[in-house]
Amino acid sequence: MKKAALVATLGSLSMLACAQNDAPATPKQAAAAPAAAAAPAPKAGSADARAIEAVRKLNPQVRVEHVAAAPLPGFRELVVGGQTLYVSDDGQYLLQGSLYDLRQQKDLSDATLANLRKRLLAEVPKSERIVFAPANPRYTVSVFTDVECGYCRKLHNDIAEYNKLGIAVEYLAFPRMGPASEDFRIMEAVWCSNDRNKALTDSKNGKKPQATRCNNPVMAHWNLGRRVGLQGTPMIIAENGVAAPGYLSPAQLKQWLDTVLAGQ
Template sequence: MNKSLVLFFFMTLALVPLVHSDDAVIKNSLSRLSIHSADIQSSPVAGLKTVLIESGVLCVSDDGRHLIQGPLYDVGSDYLINVTNQLLGKRSDALQKEMIIFKASQEKHVVTVFTDITCDYYHKLHEQIKDYNALGITIRYLAFPRQGLNSQTERDMASIWYSANRKDSFTQEMNSGNVQPATCDIDIRKYYTVGVQYGIQGTPALLLDNATLILGYQSPKEMASILDQQGSGQATGG
């Protein structure tokens, strides 16, 4: 066997325990802060790990001694890139099959909307869903009850997500304001948790396809303008 390959093999073996050791040290430090459920991810910054917890995102040093709460930005180009949001984008995209999606026939952009059916701006946005679609903007909805979990809004939204035709139930609720209650096992918590990790507190919160997060309603034309700017590299990283 090639000597360089042998050396590489043993160096790799030597590094594996260190990675697990770092994670164990970090988990031990977090446990002292009563944080027992943490998803430890790699980070583009040497000596730091990204840690996803239910209440947000942390950056923790490999030795577990130092902790930073909030998003990590890449400032190496002409505009800010929210590295944390890019990581969370994988989590929101993993929920795609559970989203209520109004797809543009000639799709140019995809916007994920964290929404609450009691929010007036949700109604305003959804009334214009055909206008967003006509501009090539696909809208994907995830439930984010502003009153929190175990609220009436959370139960109503779970009923909508449980229905056989989510899109029709969603639009019917918007038009009538009535939700047909249903006993179901739809877990709104996972949508809500992802929203909290993004730092969302109010609705609608709009997640663009470059991981930029915009808080608050945007008209179809305003949204199209923002998306066109992001396409030309003028994004803020939100």
């Protein structure tokens, strides 16, 4: 049983490493990609360093986005490939899963991921997003989208309704089939179009844009989606980094934003 659990952990970390190292960007894509900074190297011999070393013993290729003292005494908190891990200060024990504070009624693992998402998304300029916004938005969400995704199309069909409710939608690309797919090439063509908003709308309605190549951020967005823990599209992220539980209708999204951004 213990051996099976260790194998599962190894497999999970292996997939996370693959997610971070798959499909190197072409020179044109790399030119558009922002520099991806992992957590700075901690002092040798520190609890942070021991935690990173422990994780890398399971898989040397994992990228650690964040390491700090965990809310759980005696443990360090790490973010690897969009997952929060907890490693004992001596580097002997590793926990996977959500850490929940019963007193505060709060998922502390989600809070850590939200802070990471907020930081990483702040590095993506508006010029690299496709924006559908009302004149004076009350809320702005970042949405990882795929032109072939049914719920992504459903969301986009109602884009005017989101805007009427004061919600600005800023799209990032996440072609789920990966860099070698036709889906990926379509999304590159969308981002290379002279009118990206129209090209995105057309592509979601089954009309492929003219194949065009340019410096584009699609690969950078795809890698970013994996780093922030994307598990499906559309992934909707509020300004504070909190991710919605999947697709939400215009009214549902407004209600959700009222809740997660209350007092902010």
